[in-house]
Amino acid sequence: MLYGLKIAIRYLTASKAQTALLVLGVAVGVFIFIFMSALIGGLAEFILSRTVGDISHITIEAEDPDPAVLVNGDGLVLAVIERGRTRTATLSDAATYLPLIENVPGVVAVSPQIGGAGFLTRGAQVAQVSVTGLEPGRESAILNLRGYMVEGSERLGSGIVVLGETLADDLSLRLGQTLRLQSSTGASAILTVGGIYDTGNGLIDGSSVYVSLPTARALFALPQGVTRIEIKLSDLNAADATALRIASLTGLDAVPWTDGAEQLMEALDAQAQTGYFLKTFALITIVIGVASALLLSTYRRRPEIGIMRAMGAGRGFVIFVFVTQGALVGLLGGVSGAALGYLALLPFPSRDAFEPGTLPMDITQGSYGLAITLTVIGAILASILPARSAARVDPVTAIGQ
Amino acid sequence: MTALLEVSDLFKTFGSGEAETLVLSGLSLTLQEGEMTALLGPSGSGKSTLLTILGTLMKPTSGRHTMLGRDLVAANDAALTEFRNLHIGFVFQFHNLLPDFTALENVVFPTAVREGRETPAARIRGRELLVRMGLGARVDFPSAKLSGGQKQRVAVARALMNRPELVLADEPTGNLDRVSAMQVMDLIAEINRDEGTTFLISTHDEKIASLCARQIVVGDGQVTG
Ligand SMILES: Nc1ncnc2c1ncn2[C@@H]1O[C@H](COP(=O)(O)OP(=O)(O)O)[C@@H](O)[C@H]1O
Ligand SMILES: [Mg+2]
Numbered sequence: 087m088l089y090g091l092k093i094a095i096r097y098l099t100a101s102k103a104q105t106a107l108l109v110l111g112v113a114v115g116v117f118i119f120i121f122m123s124a125l126i127g128g129l130a131e132f133i134l135s136r137t138v139g140d141i142s143h144i145t146i147e148a149e150d151p152d153p154a155v156l157v158n159g160d161g162l163v164l165a166v167i168e169r170g171r172t173r174t175a176t177l178s179d180a181a182t183y184l185p186l187i188e189n190v191p192g193v194v195a196v197s198p199q200i201g202g203a204g205f206l207t208r209g210a211q212v213a214q215v216s217v218t219g220l221e222p223g224r225e226s227a228i229l230n231l232r233g234y235m236v237e238g239s240e241r242l243g244s245g246i247v248v249l250g251e252t253l254a255d256d257l258s259l260r261l262g263q264t265l266r267l268q269s270s271t272g273a274s275a276i277l278t279v280g281g282i283y284d285t286g287n288g289l290i291d292g293s294s295v296y297v298s299l300p301t302a303r304a305l306f307a308l309p310q311g312v313t314r315i316e317i318k319l320s321d322l323n324a325a326d327a328t329a330l331r332i333a334s335l336t337g338l339d340a341v342p343w344t345d346g347a348e349q350l351m352e353a354l355d356a357q358a359q360t361g362y363f364l365k366t367f368a369l370i371t372i373v374i375g376v377a378s379a380l381l382l383s384t385y386r387r388r389p390e391i392g393i394m395r396a397m398g399a400g401r402g403f404v405i406f407v408f409v410t411q412g413a414l415v416g417l418l419g420g421v422s423g424a425a426l427g428y429l430a431l432l433p434f435p436s437r438d439a440f441e442p443g444t445l446p447m448d449i450t451q452g453s454y455g456l457a458i459t460l461t462v463i464g465a466i467l468a469s470i471l472p473a474r475s476a477a478r479v480d481p482v483t484a485i486g487q
Numbered sequence: 488m489t490a491l492l493e494v495s496d497l498f499k500t501f502g503s504g505e506a507e508t509l510v511l512s513g514l515s516l517t518l519q520e521g522e523m524t525a526l527l528g529p530s531g532s533g534k535s536t537l538l539t540i541l542g543t544l545m546k547p548t549s550g551r552h553t554m555l556g557r558d559l560v561a562a563n564d565a566a567l568t569e570f571r572n573l574h575i576g577f578v579f580q581f582h583n584l585l586p587d588f589t590a591l592e593n594v595v596f597p598t599a600v601r602e603g604r605e606t607p608a609a610r611i612r613g614r615e616l617l618v619r620m621g622l623g624a625r626v627d628f629p630s631a632k633l634s635g636g637q638k639q640r641v642a643v644a645r646a647l648m649n650r651p652e653l654v655l656a657d658e659p660t661g662n663l664d665r666v667s668a669m670q671v672m673d674l675i676a677e678i679n680r681d682e683g684t685t686f687l688i689s690t691h692d693e694k695i696a697s698l699c700a701r702q703i704v705v706g707d708g709q710v711t712g
Pocket of ligand 2: 534535536657
């Protein structure tokens, strides 16, 4: 079929301007396809990184077991024990689970934490805060504290507290100053401000403080275990599957971030649908363009097709010549459109440097291979109709003697 | 002499109902191997129709058609395509060459389309044929830029490419001036003499017909003389 390829190429190069226009049309369609892919993908990435980039992707929280109910033989409730109010539920053997969880594929960070409520006292000022005890050395495992530091360091150690800028302002606290932190269990500690951060999240900046895990143990009277394990994944979208895996591995209640994020998921879904819709239209445009151009060409070349058939070219050969033209146009248009798309996306900032207010184009999500493949397939499909009509040309009427 | 081709009781009608036209009505004809025959008849008498049927490009409405012992009425499209490629060469009056290809590329087409590529052997034969047609200087010339006479000589070379037993030429000189027409006819006569290829050449020009050993005339849908 080398010979069919030669004829197809000759036909395309014989009318260069026409072929160039056709290839350009296909390239524009591919360009739109790639631009849409990069935009929709980048937008999703941007929204996700803004909303869930800094939170735990899978969270294991201690379950407070429901207190027992005493029932007699007739089903009459004899006694109900009130749920404990002072004791915090704990994952007492967390230490044994941590290495297991760390080895689950896709897990990039595991952060055992002790959380609870407390009061910060600085002179006469008091603020209610949520206290989180983090493992020293893994302070930035989930929330990127290091990246948000405005003063001091995120390093937690004994007697160190790290807090938000809003809270520091409220209490007129500065780096190196001391304060008193009292937990809901009544224990208290004198701590030094080791660092001040600004995350942009009001709740974290205004009413959260971070201490080391040992400090939290003392404050909340938890000699062992933790109250929460936060897990970060390399792929946000794998959270559901990975959570199931962790749950079956440890028997713990692993909750993916997607639980309770239905609205966000729906919004992203709708956005992706819009993208598919537009990309489908780009492909349809390509198919129609190629089909009509080739149909015109088969009509113009009817006498030649008749001659070829008279000389012993089979119908299959004629079909091959025209389908190959379609495939070549698709390939040329696909590759040049993909190259054009890539070049056009180059000036946009990379996904790590997205700025609010600019289009979050993600050059890595251009779906270049997919765009080229779909275009070639589309162009081949588009050429089947013209190729079949070419193969059906009656040599007698085409030669017109 | 052995018969190369035989048609008998050939009928061909076009259209149906009121628009039905009967073009061939019981025509019979035998061509012997190595014959050079002129097909005469006024315009509209059915010369082209007969040549297209003999060339397996169209089937008769009824009748028998055999060549080289093969029944060509019963054969399917794929079999006829192969048969044409191997055994029949064509020269038409118009639209003869593929305009985007050179003279040589046109000549080697019947071989290349069968073999799937242009082999060096095919190129050598194509070049020889063009030299023989007096076109040695036009081998790689774009066919669209050749003169009318040159185009028809390329077409004759192409018709001979696969060494067919039969060459059908439908008014091959109809578009040419006298000098070019004679040149083409001389070359055809030479090939017929040297290679024994059978030619059937339609024309309404008595001078051209007189160059052929045998003349037949169609009229009223039959061979009349
Ligand atoms: N495809 C066709 N449909 C209808 N009529 C046709 C067709 N081809 C030829 N004819 C008619 O058949 C007759 C013979 O045509 P043709 O074989 O071309 O004659 P010639 O070649 O001798 O001039 C003419 O009357 C022509 O109009
Ligand atoms: Mg005619």
